[in-house]
Amino acid sequence: MKFGKVLFAAAAATAMTTAAQAGTLDDIKARGELQCGVATPLPGFAAPNAENVWEGLDVDVCRAVAAAVFGDPMKVKITPTTSKERFTVLQSGEIDMLARNTTWTLSRDVNLGFEFVGVNYYDGQGFLVNKSLGVSSATELDGASVCVQTGTTTELNLADYFRAQGMKYETVPVATAEEGAKVYDEGRCDVYTTDASGLYSLRSTLSAPDEQIVLPEIISKEPLGPLVRHGDQQWGDIARWTLNAMIIAEELGITSANIDEMASSTNPSVLRLIGAEGNMGEQLGLDAKWAYNVVKNVGNYGESFKRNLTDTLNIERGINAQWKDGGLLYAPPMR
Amino acid sequence: MSAETAQNARGSGGASLFSDQRFRSLFFQALVIGLLGAFLVFIVFNTAHNIEKRGIQTGFAFLDTAAGYDIAISPFMEYTATHTHGRVFLVGLLNTLMVSFLGIIAATFLGVFLGVLRLSPNWLVSRVVYWYVEFTRNVPLLLQILLWYAIFLGLPAVKQSISLFNDTVILNKRGLIVPEPLPGDGFMLVPIALAIAVVASIFFARWARKTQAATGKIYPVFMTNTALIIGLPLLAFAVTGFPLDFAYAELKGFNFKGGVVIKPEFTALWFALSLYTAAFISETVRAGIQSVSHGQTEASEALGLRPSWTMRLIVLPQALRVIIPPMTSQYLNLTKNSSLAVAIGYPDIVQSFGGVTLNQTGQAIEVIFITMLVYLTISLLISAFMNWYNNRVSLVER
Numbered sequence: 001m002k003f004g005k006v007l008f009a010a011a012a013a014t015a016m017t018t019a020a021q022a023g024t025l026d027d028i029k030a031r032g033e034l035q036c037g038v039a040t041p042l043p044g045f046a047a048p049n050a051e052n053v054w055e056g057l058d059v060d061v062c063r064a065v066a067a068a069v070f071g072d073p074m075k076v077k078i079t080p081t082t083s084k085e086r087f088t089v090l091q092s093g094e095i096d097m098l099a100r101n102t103t104w105t106l107s108r109d110v111n112l113g114f115e116f117v118g119v120n121y122y123d124g125q126g127f128l129v130n131k132s133l134g135v136s137s138a139t140e141l142d143g144a145s146v147c148v149q150t151g152t153t154t155e156l157n158l159a160d161y162f163r164a165q166g167m168k169y170e171t172v173p174v175a176t177a178e179e180g181a182k183v184y185d186e187g188r189c190d191v192y193t194t195d196a197s198g199l200y201s202l203r204s205t206l207s208a209p210d211e212q213i214v215l216p217e218i219i220s221k222e223p224l225g226p227l228v229r230h231g232d233q234q235w236g237d238i239a240r241w242t243l244n245a246m247i248i249a250e251e252l253g254i255t256s257a258n259i260d261e262m263a264s265s266t267n268p269s270v271l272r273l274i275g276a277e278g279n280m281g282e283q284l285g286l287d288a289k290w291a292y293n294v295v296k297n298v299g300n301y302g303e304s305f306k307r308n309l310t311d312t313l314n315i316e317r318g319i320n321a322q323w324k325d326g327g328l329l330y331a332p333p334m335r
Numbered sequence: 336m337s338a339e340t341a342q343n344a345r346g347s348g349g350a351s352l353f354s355d356q357r358f359r360s361l362f363f364q365a366l367v368i369g370l371l372g373a374f375l376v377f378i379v380f381n382t383a384h385n386i387e388k389r390g391i392q393t394g395f396a397f398l399d400t401a402a403g404y405d406i407a408i409s410p411f412m413e414y415t416a417t418h419t420h421g422r423v424f425l426v427g428l429l430n431t432l433m434v435s436f437l438g439i440i441a442a443t444f445l446g447v448f449l450g451v452l453r454l455s456p457n458w459l460v461s462r463v464v465y466w467y468v469e470f471t472r473n474v475p476l477l478l479q480i481l482l483w484y485a486i487f488l489g490l491p492a493v494k495q496s497i498s499l500f501n502d503t504v505i506l507n508k509r510g511l512i513v514p515e516p517l518p519g520d521g522f523m524l525v526p527i528a529l530a531i532a533v534v535a536s537i538f539f540a541r542w543a544r545k546t547q548a549a550t551g552k553i554y555p556v557f558m559t560n561t562a563l564i565i566g567l568p569l570l571a572f573a574v575t576g577f578p579l580d581f582a583y584a585e586l587k588g589f590n591f592k593g594g595v596v597i598k599p600e601f602t603a604l605w606f607a608l609s610l611y612t613a614a615f616i617s618e619t620v621r622a623g624i625q626s627v628s629h630g631q632t633e634a635s636e637a638l639g640l641r642p643s644w645t646m647r648l649i650v651l652p653q654a655l656r657v658i659i660p661p662m663t664s665q666y667l668n669l670t671k672n673s674s675l676a677v678a679i680g681y682p683d684i685v686q687s688f689g690g691v692t693l694n695q696t697g698q699a700i701e702v703i704f705i706t707m708l709v710y711l712t713i714s715l716l717i718s719a720f721m722n723w724y725n726n727r728v729s730l731v732e733r
Contacts, residue, residue, distance in 0.1 A: 083694065084691075084693075084694050087694065087697055088699055091391065091697075091699075107697075108697075111391075111392050111697055112391065112697040133589070141589075142588060143587060143588040143589050143592065144588070144589040144590070145589065145590060150680070150690060150691045150694070151690060151691050151693075151694030151695065152694075155404045155405075155691065155695075156403040156404055156416075156695070158405075159403055159404050159405050159416035160403070163416060163417075169405075170407060170509075170590065171404075171405040171406070171407050172407065172680060173407070173680040173682070173686065173691070174680055175678070175680070183488070186489075186508065187488070187492045187493075187508055188488055188508060188509065188599070190589045231388060
């Protein structure tokens with residue numbers, strides 16, 4: 001059985017070489033584009049526009065990372081993923097990062113082998129119902145049929161909430177937000193539940209958006225953020241600080257429109273961000289103007305939020321405002 | 336192994352050995368097996384390595400943790416969100432078995448019926464069946480499932496439900512709600528009576544066949560047994576004083592409470608699977624019947640057998656030989672196609688265990704492995720049963 005042993009060793013060796021990751025950053029540079037997973041169309045967060053170009057708050061994170069790496073926000077291949085397949089796609093290395101309104105939880109961070117790099121939208125789960133039902137609070141939902149996207153934290157929160165309230169419900173599982181909108185529109189369920197942002201987005205796609213209301217109860221914390229595979233810290237740092245750069249830029253008042261005038265700024269924080277001072281880019285393994293490219297091409301967080309959520313879906317900043325304005329956005333200092 | 340063998344062989348026998356056909360075939364077989372083995376070893380190692388590298392936890396411990404999510408359909412066992420993922424597996428498995436079993440039954444009856452109609456001398460009947468078969472089997476099953484689901488969702492809303500039979504049966508887009516039977520004291524006697532009747536009719540049929548072989552006297556077996564199987568349980572039901580109540584559904588709040596709800600997800604899947612597979616089965620049945628030479632029928636008529644006997648004793652036994660093997664494939668197809676349930680959210684094993692549990696726990700390899708094993712087991716069991724039945728009906732050559 002000598003040959004068997006040789007074979008065994010050879011196979012093992014091949015396995016090592018194929019699996020041993022070169023740095024993710026090097027792979028992306030060699031490929032010439034970033035591969036980024038987003039939601040199946042969810043207006044405001046990730047959806048193709050009339051010219052078939054993907055846009056949205058989550059897509060902007062992808063574009064920002066592409067801008068940081070290549071200086072070009074279009075060098076990114078957008079992959080729409082369902083809630084079910086998103087993690088497998090990231091684990092298997094088919095995409096480099098996932099920006100898909102995904103809730104940061106302990107088990108996803110630890111058990112699934114991922115690393116959440118921050119929060120780009122603080123959300124909470126809510127309920128959407130038709131006005132004609134005459135419901136004004138989630139506590140009146142006993143016995144209702146509830147549409148919910150499968151494989152999400154939403155599904156677990158829903159079960160928890162109704163159990164805690166001592167209420168019964170019928171679960172109607174749907175695979176994507178689009179399918180959910182269709183089934184809800186048909187009247188298969190009385191209630192649609194998902195993160196509040198998703199509800200506003202979904203409402204815009206329904207046949208009679210004005211007939212629907214979002215109930216006041218928010219039943220969970222849903223910090224949504226981009227994530228990468230565990231194990232490549234450098235790549236995780238790049239994704240984390242790209243998001244932070246967008247948030248810091250807003251805090252410092254740097255926008256895509258005025259960033260070119262910022263070279264004459266006397267504020268060292270501003271100069272560090274645009275790469276005129278310090279070696280932030282070098283530390284990350286990127287160009288010195290990485291953050292400049294992000295803000296110049298994609299805009300700061302506030303611009304992205306306004307463009308994707310406020311202008312089209314009427315979503316207010318709310319708790320997603322900067323910490324100075326009473327919100328939760330608080331990026332660590334870039335120094 | 337192969338490389339060494341080749342080396343040794345060449346050393347002793349020279350180049351001429353390779354032109355020996357027996358050696359050559361052995362060599363190539365060994366080569367293929369070796370490569371296949373190497374490929375499998377590679378896959379296992381590569382997977383294990385990648386799992387370790389990415390820090391993904393493995394193992395089957397997740398089966399004992401609470402699932403935390405609800406499942407809409409679980410007719411055979413209690414299930415709530417506090418039950419484990421292991422329980423989810425059972426619920427999903429039973430849902431798969433339920434829709435497959437009912438699908439196979441419905442597809443078989445409908446398929447045989449359509450197959451016979453297709454051979455009808457009536458032009459209209461045979462044309463209608465022809466178009467039904469051509470339409471159904473040439474449209475992808477997934478579309479048919481979605482079509483049926485859309486049709487059921489097109490039914491009236493809850494508040495405008497259709498009431499049938501004096502408000503006892505209710506139909507709306509959330510399902511068909513029928514009264515729930517509540518058996519009272521002494522109801523157990525009814526199934527017992529049914530069991531006795533079935534056993535008795537089997538014995539009667541055997542006795543009648545033996546008597547016919549010995550004396551030539553014919554008894555009305557079918558009529559007697561039908562009367563027995565229906566009559567005896569009814570008698571038991573009457574004697575115990577009709578101990579059966581029904582819980583009727585009532586509209587309360589958003590939905591009807593009480594009664595048994597047959598959900599549109601189940602019905603759509605069941606209809607689509609049955610109708611789709613029935614089209615294939617009907618063609619198999621038609622081919623089977625047509626494979627029996629017309630001379631057989633004529634000979635049977637010449638002997639003076641009744642038409643129904645000709646079908647039952649002459650044509651069908653010979654047709655079954657041809658029908659059974661492709662029928663097995665259709666049953667296997669139906670069972671595996673039931674996994675399309677995921678498209679409309681019917682909680683079969685793929686949707687619940689293979690989908691939601693996979694996603695909530697992230698244990699993709701374990702979950703997919705178990706799910707594959709389930710389909711393999713079900714398919715092998717169906718095959719085994721059909722092979723056994725095929726051996727029974729196949730032509731015994733003397």
